[in-house]
Amino acid sequence: MSKEIKEQPAAENPETLHQLKVTKPETWAAGIPAVAASFADILEETGAVRGPGALFKMNQKGGFDCSSCAWPDPDDDRSPIAEYCENGAKALAEEATTKKLTAEFFAQNAVADLAKLTDMDIGKKGRIAQPMYLPEGGTHYQPISWYDAFHKIGNKLNSLASPNEAAFYTSGRTSNEASFVYQLFVREFGTNNMPDCSNMCHESTSVGLAEVIGIGKGTVTLNDLHDTDVIIIVGQNPGTNHPRMLTALEKGKKNGAKIIAVNPLFEAGLMGFKNPQTAKGIMGIKTQLADLYLQVRINGDMALFKALEKLLYDAELQEPGKVFDQEFIKNKTAGYQEFIKQVKNFDVDALCAAAGLPVAQVQQAAEMLKHKSRIIICWAMGITQQKNGVDMVKEIANLTLLKGSIGKAGAGLCPVRGHSNVQGNRTMLIYDKPKKEQLDKLKEVYGFNPPQEHGFDVVDSIKAMQEGKLRVFFGMGGNFLSATPDTNFTANAMRKLEMSVHVSTKLNRSHLVHGDEAIILPTLARSDKDVVGGEVQFISCENSMGVVQMSKGVLEPVSTELLNETQIVCEMAKATLAGRTVVDWDRFSNDYNAVRDDIGKVIPGFENYNQRVRLPGGFYLPNAAREGTFETEAFKDRAPFTITQLPDHTMAADDFMLTTIRSHDQFNTTIYGMEDRYRGIHNERRVILMNPKDIAKAGFFQGDKVDLYNYFEGVERVARLFIIVSYNIPERNTAAYYPETNVLVPINSVALKSNCPTSKLVFIKIKRHEERQQGSDF
Missing domain, CATH: 3.40.50.740 (Rossmann fold)
Structure with a gap:
């Protein structure tokens, strides 16, 4: 018989605080600080020979694969000295440690x-x-x-x-x-x-893509990112979660690509990149990445994509056959007419309001897409860990089908996987x-x-x-x-x-x-x-x-x-x-x-x-969708358009949306350190990022200690002792690190069809921290 709960070891991190320091968030990623951080961890854990020697073999042909993210290695021109990133070096330090x-x-x-x-x-x-x-x-x-x-x-x-x-x-x-x-x-x-x-x-990706293109995987190669016209990055933070992606984005920019970033937070790795393997990067000169940054509300992505579809549809009416790929739609898709019936009735102003974006910015994005077909859309957990995650993946696919942006070089769908294999x-x-x-x-x-x-x-x-x-x-x-x-x-x-x-x-x-x-x-x-x-x-x-x-x-x-x-x-x-x-x-x-x-x-x-x-x-591996062949269960050689619905988020006056995020000093649940330097959060993890207007309206101040509550299905869940940090995030939106806030993610709050936990949207209430009497813990 199992022991009683009160006798069991703690399931959560201890409710203890360190000496939080807050600085101005960065507007660029990598550079010399990334190199310094990489080698600091390596030297501390492995010494001067064991770890550094292994670094030169990581992600090299004939070497070993990094145990961190699943970003691909270049087919040809791999760096002879550093085909790894800061997080890869930290992952190696963790496993190559001499402590046992x-x-x-x-x-x-x-x-x-x-x-x-x-x-x-x-x-x-x-x-x-x-x-x-x-x-x-x-x-x-x-x-x-x-x-x-x-x-x-x-x-x-x-x-x-x-x-x-x-x-x-x-x-x-x-x-x-x-x-x-x-x-x-x-x-x-x-x-x-x-x-x-x-x-x-990425279960939402696997389910959604399989139903649309016949395979639950992406359709692009690394070389496609190097030679394309537009890259949309949505629900993803490459500077922290997939840092080697920055090199690919820089190469794409050099070859003329435009980048649209979509994220509730202004993430350093989406704004600028100082490549430490180039003279320019070493001198501190950054490459601007995002040509347009859309600071969407949490789960406002669906409204954004629908607004883009409506604007592009209106442009297609003005220039028939020059905005939508009508030949591709006719020969390779199904359900276009039913889909367009819905698009015709979209209200761009209302959709932009739901997304939390100025109409002018969304129009600018539509202009960047209007006459381009070599479009790549990249996404990660910000899309999939939502209740409508599967539908959101399908909506992303809808846009690529309208533009014929799949099954051709420099175009396609790019879900960015998190773990190595x-x-x-x-x-x-x-x-x-x-x-x-x-x-x-x-x-x-x-x-x-x-x-x-x-x-x-x-x-x-x-x-x-x-x-x-x-x-x-x-x-x-x-x-x-x-x-x-x-x-x-x-x-x-x-x-x-x-x-x-x-x-x-x-x-x-x-x-x-x-x-x-x-x-x-x-x-x-x-x-x-x-x-x-x-x-x-x-x-x-x-x-x-x-x-x-x-x-x-x-x-x-x-x-x-x-x-x-x-x-x-x-x-x-x-x-x-x-x-x-x-x-x-x-x-x-x-x-x-x-x-x-x-x-x-x-x-x-x-x-x-x-x-x-x-x-x-x-x-x-074979990938028929990459070649423009779509073998789905419902259709043969055709990719269906999907009619989706806008999410309806009814919130009480004191409700906030919470998205869980990684610190720059972690990979998944492995915590390397206490420095989230890109966001300016130092020596602390128990923080909640809030819009300054929300802080004032709630009667709080930056630095206040609070407890976070979730009441999904009438069950009280509490994450205690967090410090408020004023941050540039949409109103009524908040962000905090996991695994410390996983306690707030309800077991029954999952994405439809994929059963993926909705870790990127949790409804919370924020209350002043209450000290608990000693012995009240289980």
């Missing part, structure tokens, strides 16, 4: 005490050096052998009344090879309960809703009958834990608790598990909020040498633009007791499926070439995988 956690560390530190630290402090402790086990009722993790760990897991899985009582999570760091054997084991075990990090980020995971069949033909192929190649019923995604897995339907959770990487919504709800759900298992490189909060039993399986990092049978292996990853390439670690692992992810899956499979498996797991465990051979048999586009992945720079 042995049994002695865990013996000295109780789980409850570790949970009192911030997520940053937990992560800074070092690499986990050996398998660890927390017995039921235990207060400290203790060492366990790999053999005993696998057999505990296998015995627990085999004790379940149904395979569907277990869920198997995957983070975006997992390689193609490990992901493939992982899903193979899970399906032979008998379930499709495979939640993954895509469920929390998150797109590859899905390609490798990590999905809770597999297609019948995919399952049939597994049966054909391996001979077992894969489960047909859909499994649980992330949100449904959390609810199933809460309802007692899941007894075991296995996490392949990531920090599930800190990444997911409704922190306390999720934590209470995870505490009901009988066993929680995490494959990890470093300690995180998910190890500290656990089931009755908990196991940590330490694994190699992307930069570590992976030696099997005396031979250094390589793995492969897929980037945001569908390129698959090899990744080969170069560093000596910090411990001899680490296993690679593929070996971990294979040993778990042998311990669980002993006597009834039809798969030769030792074949996979001993040689990744064998895994790739089987991937080539199962997944289209991976024929001759072992030969093609060894080519310098890898290879592109």
Whole structure:
């Protein structure tokens, strides 16, 4: 029986403040400060030789793939010394650290005490050096052998009344090879309960694009960004989240592209770029990026795109065939007439008001698009993590269909993925809703009958834990608790598990909020040498633009007791499926070439995988939509227009919209430091950015301490002790960092169709901070 909640370690970061310093936000990104910050972290964590040497191999042909974002590497002209960004260097510093956690560390530190630290402090402790086990009722993790760990897991899985009582999570760091054997084991075990990090980020993209163009991926290459006419960047902050994108934008600008930025915040990386690899950048001369910056309200993007469509439609009436690509519309789309009936009735003034933008600015954007067809639209979480995220993706597609801006060079759809191999995971069949033909192929190649019923995604897995339907959770990487919504709800759900298992490189909060039993399986990092049978292996990853390439670690692992992810899956499979498996797991465990051979048999586009992945720079996966062919379930070779609706946000007088954001000093849930220097926020994370007019109207002042409340479906959720910072953000809009404000994101507030948590729009009330009596915490 699970322990009572009040006895459990803390699920949230401690309510403590540092010495906040606020400076003027920057109007440019990168430059010499980015170089300095990169090397400061590397030197602190790895010393003067280990880390810097690895940096020169990161993202190079024949080197290793950065474990940070999924931005693609250039096909040809890669920088010989620095094909990485500040965040990539910080990610390497985190995993290449020489600090390690042995049994002695865990013996000295109780789980409850570790949970009192911030997520940053937990992560800074070092690499986990050996398998660890927390017995039921235990207060400290203790060492366990790999053999005993696998057999505990296998015995627990085999004790379940149904395979569907277990869920198997995957983070975006997992390689193609490990992901493939992982899903193979899970399906032979008998379930499709495979939640993954895509469920929390670009699931709206995958659903929306699949219904419009027949594939849930983008349609552009990096070279398209270099040679195009207009780039629209909406709901994305490349300077912090995908810094290497700035180089591509600079190259596009040099070749004549215009950039339209759409964001509630004026983000430095959308305004200017000081390229530290050029003489101009070193001298502090910036390239202006955004030609037009549209400071849209939170979730005002739909109104903006509809206003653009109306203005372009009016222009098309004045110049028939010169604004819309009528030939493309006739031959490649469906539903145009019905779609245009809606567009005809749009009121531009009302739409601009709903978007929070001056009509003149939207007209300027329409003029920039009017006679151009080589248009690329880039987006990320600001679009997908909304209730209308799927429809918003379809509305973006509507604009490209009107302009014929897809299936041609220099044009198309560019969802920018967050984690390094998150797109590859899905390609490798990590999905809770597999297609019948995919399952049939597994049966054909391996001979077992894969489960047909859909499994649980992330949100449904959390609810199933809460309802007692899941007894075991296995996490392949990531920090599930800190990444997911409704922190306390999720934590209470995870505490009901009988066993929680995490494959990890470093300690995180998910190890500290656990089931009755908990196991940590330490694994190699992307930069570590992976030696099997005396031979250094390589793995492969897929980037945001569908390129698959090899990744080969170069560093000596910090411990001899680490296993690679593929070996971990294979040993778990042998311990669980002993006597009834039809798969030769030792074949996979001993040689990744064998895994790739089987991937080539199962997944289209991976024929001759072992030969093609060894080519310098890898290879592109097939993408019919990139070539202008759209194979959707509803239409053959036609992309349908979609009729969508404006969101209706009814707000009480004291309501605010909150969007969760990353600091510049973090990647996903990994917190590197306390400096959000582009926004001028220093030495603090518990801040809420507010419009100065809102601060005054509410009777607050900058620097006031407040608590944030959400009351979705009548449930009170509270994020306590935040400092107000006056900021240039639309009225009634606010922003704060995650994971500290994930506690406010309701488990039932999700995007329609994709079930993606709505982390980019939470309705909150802001109240003066109230000190709680000691002992009132759980």
